[in-house]
Amino acid sequence: xxxxxxxxxxxxxxxxxxxxxxxxxxxxxxxxxxxxxxxxxxxxxxxxxxxxxxxxxxxxxxxxxxxxxxxxxxxxxxxxxxxxxxxxxxxxxxxxxxxxxxxxxxxxxxxxxxxxxxxxxxxxxxxxxxxxxxxxxxxxxxxxxxxxxxxxxxxxxxxxxxxxxxxxxxxxxxxxxxxxxxxxxxxxxxxxxxxxxxxxxxxxxxxxxxxxxxxxxxxxxxxxxxxxxxxxxxxxxxxxxxxxxxxxxxxxxxxxxxxxxxxxxxxxxxxxxxxxxxxxxxxxxxxxxxxxxxxxxxxxxxxxxxxxxxxxxxxxxxxxxxxxxxxxxxxxxxxxxxxxxxxxxxxx
Amino acid sequence: xxxxxxxxxxxxxxxxxxxxxxxxxxxxxxxxxxxxxxxxxxxxxxxxxxxxxxxxxxxxxxxxxxxxxxxxxxxxxxxxxxxxxxxxxxxxxxxxxxxxxxxxxxxxxxxxxxxxxxxxxxxxxxxxxxxxxxxxxxxxxxxxxxxxxxxxxxxxxxxxxxxxxxxxxxxxxxxxxxxxxxxxxxxxxxxxxxxxxxxxxxxxxxxxxxxxxxxxxxxxxxxxxxxxxxxxxxxxxxxxxxxxxxxxxxxxxxxxxxxxxxxxxxxxxxxxxxxxxxxxxxxxxxxxxxxxxxxxxxxxxxxxxxxxxxxxxxxxxxxxxxxxxxxxxxxxxx
Numbered sequence: 001x002x003x004x005x006x007x008x009x010x011x012x013x014x015x016x017x018x019x020x021x022x023x024x025x026x027x028x029x030x031x032x033x034x035x036x037x038x039x040x041x042x043x044x045x046x047x048x049x050x051x052x053x054x055x056x057x058x059x060x061x062x063x064x065x066x067x068x069x070x071x072x073x074x075x076x077x078x079x080x081x082x083x084x085x086x087x088x089x090x091x092x093x094x095x096x097x098x099x100x101x102x103x104x105x106x107x108x109x110x111x112x113x114x115x116x117x118x119x120x121x122x123x124x125x126x127x128x129x130x131x132x133x134x135x136x137x138x139x140x141x142x143x144x145x146x147x148x149x150x151x152x153x154x155x156x157x158x159x160x161x162x163x164x165x166x167x168x169x170x171x172x173x174x175x176x177x178x179x180x181x182x183x184x185x186x187x188x189x190x191x192x193x194x195x196x197x198x199x200x201x202x203x204x205x206x207x208x209x210x211x212x213x214x215x216x217x218x219x220x221x222x223x224x225x226x227x228x229x230x231x232x233x234x235x236x237x238x239x240x241x242x243x244x245x246x247x248x249x250x251x252x253x254x255x256x257x258x259x260x261x262x263x264x265x266x267x268x269x270x271x272x273x274x275x276x277x278x279x280x281x282x283x284x285x286x287x288x289x290x291x292x293x294x295x296x297x298x299x300x301x302x303x304x305x306x307x308x309x310x311x312x313x314x315x316x317x318x319x320x321x322x323x324x325x326x327x328x329x330x331x332x333x334x335x336x337x338x339x340x341x342x343x344x345x346x347x348x
Numbered sequence: 349x350x351x352x353x354x355x356x357x358x359x360x361x362x363x364x365x366x367x368x369x370x371x372x373x374x375x376x377x378x379x380x381x382x383x384x385x386x387x388x389x390x391x392x393x394x395x396x397x398x399x400x401x402x403x404x405x406x407x408x409x410x411x412x413x414x415x416x417x418x419x420x421x422x423x424x425x426x427x428x429x430x431x432x433x434x435x436x437x438x439x440x441x442x443x444x445x446x447x448x449x450x451x452x453x454x455x456x457x458x459x460x461x462x463x464x465x466x467x468x469x470x471x472x473x474x475x476x477x478x479x480x481x482x483x484x485x486x487x488x489x490x491x492x493x494x495x496x497x498x499x500x501x502x503x504x505x506x507x508x509x510x511x512x513x514x515x516x517x518x519x520x521x522x523x524x525x526x527x528x529x530x531x532x533x534x535x536x537x538x539x540x541x542x543x544x545x546x547x548x549x550x551x552x553x554x555x556x557x558x559x560x561x562x563x564x565x566x567x568x569x570x571x572x573x574x575x576x577x578x579x580x581x582x583x584x585x586x587x588x589x590x591x592x593x594x595x596x597x598x599x600x601x602x603x604x605x606x607x608x609x610x611x612x613x614x615x616x617x618x619x620x621x622x623x624x625x626x627x628x629x630x631x632x633x634x635x636x637x638x639x640x641x642x643x644x645x646x647x648x649x650x651x652x653x654x655x656x657x658x659x660x661x662x663x664x665x666x667x668x669x670x671x672x673x674x675x676x677x678x679x680x681x682x
Contacts, residue, residue: 105455107452125414125442125445128414130418131418132414132416132422133419133421135415135419136418136422146418323452325451325515326459327515329493330589330591
């Protein structure tokens with residue numbers, strides 16, 4: 001799809017999305033608008049002091065929604081911290097998206113409820129977890145797949161390279177979904193890779209696809225081809241979704257120190273949502289009424305999201321000791337007991 | 349029914365039982381399949397249980413541990429072999445930032461019943477990276493359990509207990525004692541792995557040791573007895589958490605504490621044990637606790653390791669120190 005929303009014919013990938021109905025297209029559009037609205041609200045919450053930090057996904061909506069919406073509930077996602085649209089698509093509750101960023105919990109949600117691990121902050125570590133999970137799927141004889149989400153910066157990490165070695169050797173059903181958003185905080189992708197990142201995977205014996213990450217339909221088609229391979233015993237696939245981080249790395253970042261406004265403008269013209277809307281308008285699907293309804297839905301989600309965030313209560317002091325171990329631990333139990341005694345004497 | 353086994357074979361038989369008893373147990377490691385591991389601990393297991401459950405992995409320690417994390421998410425109980433102590437550092441992030449924290453990070457939803465087997469310690473004349481004692485890095489990490497064994501029976505029982513544990517366990521194997529033989533009864537139910545064992549009772553000095561130095565500590569007790577000093581030897585077994593109840597009870601009786609380990613001294617287990625015992629048993633102490641450890645240098649070349657490793661004489665010297673007898677530091681000035 002061109003930035004003007006005109007489909008470009010592709011005989012390999014077009015058939016993979018031929019079944020997508022107008023209703024589904026409109027639902028996907030709503031997803032894109034809603035996740036951007038959540039993202040905007042979260043940034044506002046951070047600016048108002050309600051969140052400690054937030055990593056905006058502005059510009060990466062199509063890459064995340066287009067891929068995550070192709071998964072089944074029995075598939076499993078291992079992500080980094082910017083995949084809030086993926087989490088939304090997996091069914092993570094709104095307030096659960098911000099528990100960690102508000103600092104009220106070490107965990108946002110129960111991974112088994114939504115088929116998605118809580119994010120790994122150490123860059124690239126989760127790619128190995130996805131590989132191990134996929135190995136387990138293969139051992140269990142099920143056709144579930146694991147998906148690892150990571151960025152261009154992560155591809156320099158040893159863990160990502162080891163994950164590709166293990167995935168290739170054991171031929172496990174894992175999808176390496178790299179969102180190349182051009183930046184690792186302030187470092188341009190050229191510092192991580194001299195050649196397109198997708199070129200690396202074949203060296204590991206893993207087929208790869210380089211897809212326009214701002215083209216929702218293209219991302220859907222690429223993901224579906226990888227899922228098909230994984231479910232049918234064909235092993236791993238590497239997808240490089242070329243996109244752009246239109247905002248800062250996090251709310252603590254200042255991209256004006258290292259970005260070129262001209263390049264920013266260039267990518268703004270390739271905005272994934274504007275493009276998809278142009279496509280839908282060309283088809284006559286996106287009416288003014290529909291636009292207004294989607295905007296209202298997004299605003300409503302944002303209101304509930306904000307209320308959920310503000311409703312998160314501070315944890316009780318002694319919960320600092322919870323869930324360190326699954327089994328009783330004499331040392332920690334004593335420490336907890338002593339701190340309880342301290343709180344009893346000096347606490348509020 | 350018991351049979352005489354070496355410590356290495358006893359771990360192997362423990363692994364066999366774990367594989368038999370629980371289909372979710374899988375072994376991962378380098379050269380653990382056909383070769384049976386460089387110390388032959390997993391000898392015959394791949395042949396018996398198949399390459400699907402006893403898996404040779406690519407040569408990447410972070411990869412082994414990270415893959416184990418994913419398997420644990422899927423309900424498996426992975427047992428990872430790190431080939432030598434000094435090879436564990438490439439996996440450090442996966443162990444410390446992932447394995448140790450995932451239960452906490454998921455609010456208790458995801459358990460990490462991963463066992464990490466590590467042959468450790470010196471005394472076998474090996475080259476660099478093959479004789480280290482890295483246990484303190486892991487006892488310092490919340491979320492991990494750290495244990496070690498000193499007898500074939502413990503080796504067998506404790507590896508099975510470690511694998512059955514719902515928390516991640518670093519299982520340190522004293523490699524220079526791999527060939528020590530002893531009776532092993534698969535049905536024997538002994539002390540839980542979290543408990544320390546009083547191996548020899550005594551009344552003058554509490555000597556705390558673990559892993560490879562327990563045998564040395566027993567020699568110390570015998571030698572000291574000839575000298576009229578009664579030593580109580582404690583095999584710590586669990587390094588995190590430490591069974592301070594057993595150690596404290598002993599020190600309240602003896603009034604003196606010596607801790608011995610191969611690992612370097614600074615920030616090590618000896619410091620933690622001496623500090624905690626001092627805090628809790630101060631009024632019972634007749635002398636300041638003494639540590640006998642490896643020196644704070646990288647593990648030395650093989651021809652120097654006898655000077656690095658605490659041995660009978662160096663521990664006896666520390667016993668003399670806490671007994672107030674003449675010792676190597678008598679008259680020493682910095």
